[in-house]
Amino acid sequence: MFKKVLIANRGEIAIRVTRACRELGIHSVVVFSDADRDSLHVFLADEAYNIGPAPSIESYLRGDKILEVAKKAGVDAIHPGYGFLSENAEFVRECIAAGITFIGPTPENMDAMGDKLAAKALMKKANVPTVPGSDGSVETLEQAQTIIKEMGLPVIIKASAGGGGKGMRVVRDEEEIESAFRACRSEGQNYFADPTVYIEKFISDPKHIEIQVFGDTHGNIIHLFERECSVQRRHQKIIEESPSPSVPPEVRNKMGEAAVRAAKQINYIGAGTIEFIFDNTTKQFYFMEMNTRLQVEHPITEAVTGVDLVKEQIFVALGRPLSVKQSDLRQKGHAIEVRICAEDPVTYKPSPGLIRACRHPQGPFVRCDSYAYPGYEVPIYYDPMVAKVITWGDTRTEAIGRMERALSEFILSGIKSNIVLHKTILKHPKFLDGTYTTQFLEKNFEVIEPEMFKYVNDHVFLIAAAVTAFNDRKAKDVRQYNVYPNWKRLGRKMQLRL
Amino acid sequence: MYFEAELKGRKFKVDVVESPRFWKISLQEEGGTWIHYDMPKDDYKRSESYFSFLFKGVSYLVDVVGADTEYTVFTRNSFRTVRIFNDEMILHESLKAGGGLGADKELKCGMPGKIIEIFVKEGDVVKANKPLLIMEAMKMENEMRSVAEVKVKEICVKQGDSVESGAVLIKFEDP
Numbered sequence: 001m002f003k004k005v006l007i008a009n010r011g012e013i014a015i016r017v018t019r020a021c022r023e024l025g026i027h028s029v030v031v032f033s034d035a036d037r038d039s040l041h042v043f044l045a046d047e048a049y050n051i052g053p054a055p056s057i058e059s060y061l062r063g064d065k066i067l068e069v070a071k072k073a074g075v076d077a078i079h080p081g082y083g084f085l086s087e088n089a090e091f092v093r094e095c096i097a098a099g100i101t102f103i104g105p106t107p108e109n110m111d112a113m114g115d116k117l118a119a120k121a122l123m124k125k126a127n128v129p130t131v132p133g134s135d136g137s138v139e140t141l142e143q144a145q146t147i148i149k150e151m152g153l154p155v156i157i158k159a160s161a162g163g164g165g166k167g168m169r170v171v172r173d174e175e176e177i178e179s180a181f182r183a184c185r186s187e188g189q190n191y192f193a194d195p196t197v198y199i200e201k202f203i204s205d206p207k208h209i210e211i212q213v214f215g216d217t218h219g220n221i222i223h224l225f226e227r228e229c230s231v232q233r234r235h236q237k238i239i240e241e242s243p244s245p246s247v248p249p250e251v252r253n254k255m256g257e258a259a260v261r262a263a264k265q266i267n268y269i270g271a272g273t274i275e276f277i278f279d280n281t282t283k284q285f286y287f288m289e290m291n292t293r294l295q296v297e298h299p300i301t302e303a304v305t306g307v308d309l310v311k312e313q314i315f316v317a318l319g320r321p322l323s324v325k326q327s328d329l330r331q332k333g334h335a336i337e338v339r340i341c342a343e344d345p346v347t348y349k350p351s352p353g354l355i356r357a358c359r360h361p362q363g364p365f366v367r368c369d370s371y372a373y374p375g376y377e378v379p380i381y382y383d384p385m386v387a388k389v390i391t392w393g394d395t396r397t398e399a400i401g402r403m404e405r406a407l408s409e410f411i412l413s414g415i416k417s418n419i420v421l422h423k424t425i426l427k428h429p430k431f432l433d434g435t436y437t438t439q440f441l442e443k444n445f446e447v448i449e450p451e452m453f454k455y456v457n458d459h460v461f462l463i464a465a466a467v468t469a470f471n472d473r474k475a476k477d478v479r480q481y482n483v484y485p486n487w488k489r490l491g492r493k494m495q496l497r498l
Numbered sequence: 499m500y501f502e503a504e505l506k507g508r509k510f511k512v513d514v515v516e517s518p519r520f521w522k523i524s525l526q527e528e529g530g531t532w533i534h535y536d537m538p539k540d541d542y543k544r545s546e547s548y549f550s551f552l553f554k555g556v557s558y559l560v561d562v563v564g565a566d567t568e569y570t571v572f573t574r575n576s577f578r579t580v581r582i583f584n585d586e587m588i589l590h591e592s593l594k595a596g597g598g599l600g601a602d603k604e605l606k607c608g609m610p611g612k613i614i615e616i617f618v619k620e621g622d623v624v625k626a627n628k629p630l631l632i633m634e635a636m637k638m639e640n641e642m643r644s645v646a647e648v649k650v651k652e653i654c655v656k657q658g659d660s661v662e663s664g665a666v667l668i669k670f671e672d673p
Contacts, residue, residue, distance in 0.1 A: 234638070342636075350636035352609055357547045357561050357572075374547060380610050384636045413548065413561035413572035420575045456576045460553050460560070462503055462510060463523050463535065465569040465580035467542060468562040470499050470514040473584065 001318065002026050002076040005103070007045070008066045009081030012369045012388060013296075014041035017079045020310035029073045031066055033059035035379040040371040047073055054381045060084045063091040067098055077101035077317060079310075083383070086293040089114065103317040105270045105292045112266040113290040123287045126265035128258045131277065131286040133200035144181050147199050148174075156202040157181055159188030159195075166191050170202050205280035205437050208232065209244050210291075211259035212301045212309075215268040216316045222326045223256040224301050224309075230438045231425060233348050238418065239425060240297035241336045242304050244278075245396060245434025251283050262290065271298070271313050280437060296339065296388070299367060303335035303392045333392055334399040338422045340370070340387040340412070342378045345421035346449045352380045356414035361406035365392040368406075378415055386417075396434075400426055420452045421445075504581040512582070605642060605668040611635030613659045613667070622650045623673045630668060633661070642667075649673040 004027040007017045014030050018041065021028040030045040035054035042048045049069045052059040059065070063085055070078055078095055080086035080102070089107035096102065113119050120130050132151050137160060138144045148155050148171070157180050159167030167187040169180035181197070189195040212224040228244030229237040247255065259274040271294050276285040298309045307324055315323060342351050354377045360368045370387030372378075378386060389406050393399030404426050407419055430436045430444060501512040508527060515522040521537045541552040548561040551573070561572040570579045614632040618624055624644045633640050648670040655667050 348638070349640050350609065350638055352636060356563060357559075380635055382636065384638070407575065410575065411548070411559060412575070413577075414563055416577055417575065423575065453576045453578070456558070456574050457553065457556075458505060458508075458578070459525060459533075459535075460551065460558055460573060461505060461571040461578040461580055462512060462525055463521075463537075463542075463553070464549065464551065464560045464562050464571045464573070465503065465564075465582055466501055466512045466514050466523060467521060468564075468569055469501060469582045469584075470516065472565060473499065474516075 002101070002314065004029055004073065004075040004077075005314070006031070006066070006070045006073065006075040006078045007041075007081060008060070008078055008085055009083070010036055010039060010041055010060060010382065012041075012371045012385070013081040013083075013294075015044055015371055016369055017081060017310055018045050020308065020314065024311060024314065026314075029069070029075055031060070031069055033381070035381050038376060040373060040376070049073065054379065056084065056381065063088065063094055067094060067100070070095075070100055071098065075100065077103050077314075079103040079313070080293065082293050082296055087114070087291070101317050103270070103313050104294075105268060105272060109266055109268050109270075109272075110292045113292055116289060119289065120287070122265055123262055126261045128262045128265075128274075128287045129285060131201055131203075131288075134198045137196040137198055138181075141178060141181055144197075144199060145177055148177060151199070151201055154202040154204065156200050157184045157197055158200065159184050159192060159197050161188060161192035161194040161196070167197075201286075203277055203279045203286075205435075206230075206439075207244070207246055207278040207280050207436075208237070208275065208288075208438050209247060209255070209278040209285065210273045210275040210295075211255055212295075212298070213259050213263045213268065213272050213274060214309075214312060214316070214322060215263055215270060215272070216322045217269055217319050218321045219267075220322050221260050221263045221268060222322060222324065222329065223259050224305050224307060224329060225331045226252060226255060227295075227297055227300055229297060230436055231431070231440055232438055233441050237297065238339045238341070239336065239422065239431075240300055241334065241396070241399070242300040243331050243334065246278065246280050246283075248283060251285070255285055258285075258287075262287065268292075270316050271309055280435065296385070297337050299369065299388065299390045300335035300337045303367070303390060304331045304333060305329055306332070333394050334396040335390060335392045336399045336403050337388055337390045338403065338407070339385050339418075340389065340410070340422075341384040341418050342386050342415045343384045343418055344416050345418040345452060348418075350380070350384045351416035352378045352384070353415045354378075355386075355412065357411050358413075359409070359411040360387070361389060361409040363406070363409070365402055366390070366406045367392075368410075372412065386412075400432070420455075423455075424452045499584060502583050505578055603670050604666045605630060605670070606664055606666055607633060607642075607661050609635050610663050611640075611661060613655050613657055613661065614639055616653060616655070616657055618650050618653070618668070620650055620653055624648055624650060631655075633667075647673050 005021050006029040007014045018028040028045045029047040030041050031049050031051045032042050033054050051065040085091045089110040092102045092107040123130050134147050154172040157169045167184050169184050171177055171180045184197045185195040207230045209226050209228050211226050215221040226244050227240050227242045229240045231239035262274050273291040273295050275288040277288050278285045355372050358372045358374045367390040372386045391399050391402040391406055393402050407423050425431050499514050503510045503512050511526040513524040523535045524532050526532045548559050551558040551560045558573045563570045567583055568581050611633045614634050616631045617629050626646050628644050630642050651671045652669040
């Protein structure tokens, strides 16, 4: 067993890893930037060292400083968490050169999946479905027609240089091919000075469904079923669930097998995630990318499988074989995770600042991984996610009900948070029947603000503000009572005018 | 004590009277009738770091942040910013700005960040809800939009600038 592990991260994931270390009797060492002296991960670790200024480029992304601390503290291994250096192959090589174990995949694994096009080619070799497309530019109309005939409609024609919705045409009907092809080429030429176009299969009801995989140094690779992460804002996940309400059992098996094939293709070691685009109409799935690290949403997999993924990462790094076999694994019940972010629930604008009151949800089958506490100032330099709430239930309905209950217990004031948004999503018919896609928030939540705040009578806000304003002014000895406001107001106005 | 309050663009008249055991609070939304609440002080009491507020029997834990004319009230995971003025302030504001409660003449940033892109230039007349600039903070790009039709008088920052909280980014004048 390792004696000491350095956690090269911050926030809730640094705490999550510290917990796994402590349960295994490993001494935990964390690092922190100048902005994070008061961060909870510093308080909970066994040792903590400052690694520099607040911007992550000068602290959490400085592999050299982290290795320096690692050597000074005498650690055996480094756990990168997610984000920051977790998918940096160069850093892994430096760790290995320094004689420190990196708890994660090999640098070769990272390189293989780092380049999107190369990864897609590798996946084709491993017989993992990828989004069908023209694999390069399409020059003539005849060429386009042949490709589309092979692929089947609907397709999307895209200008290679396009973006922002320009130079893109969805084709649902054979008769539209010609006009769409010409329009894309001319828009490409006009807007981006490049008429090159390519063709991809159009997925009308896309869902983001991913498979957790795990490999060890003995050549075993297993999958731990899927997570659906289609509820996204600004292309970032905010709610995840496992199992997905949209994946039929036979497709689930196929996805799992495909993910294992993908991981085997690159001899993957450690925890990883294969992300698929899932077409909810046809139930087809296509490889998108692989994340060669632990994911934010790993707790829902832990909840339904009973496997502690962080401990398993440590065991694999120690060279042990995986502690579970594929045939032993079952997906039991249903788990949901919501990400609590310090942001405006309507505009998604970040809302860093001082947390005044904070009380986390408790009770049966609720897990809350958080680094918020009363008096903590959420810094502006890092991700706005301050907590994750995970609930488990025997059925999906029970898990959702439990989540609503847990969120109603969550008290967080001083900063704005997206808890109300989550509560509204959990009641939305599209979420409840499981038909939501990755466009769910964009399409359904434009004018929903009044909906989000309807649970509180407006007079509550007004009275609370008025009483506070009253007390503030009384404390400052502003005129105390003002019984005839309008007359007085008028009188004063007249006086001042004179 | 008499106040005028604004909540999400809605205007209210508010009267607060304190007696030894009661809060007597009256509210009138613009165009509506007065609604009176006689609340025992025990229904609005401090507990831990927030207030326990029993409003018509419904239990709310309330936290109020702010000072002077702007208070943000947090409860049940919802929050609202209430702008509140007592009559003297209303008077001074209305004399100084020529009516209209504090129509903003400058765009300030609410948090430190970095200017990624500026879409307008000095002298431009910008319609309401048009993007003015993009600022990056907390790993996110935030688009700042105009709330009303305005003319850009002065742009105080340039692309790539790091700005502190409260810094003036753009000054406006009437179009």
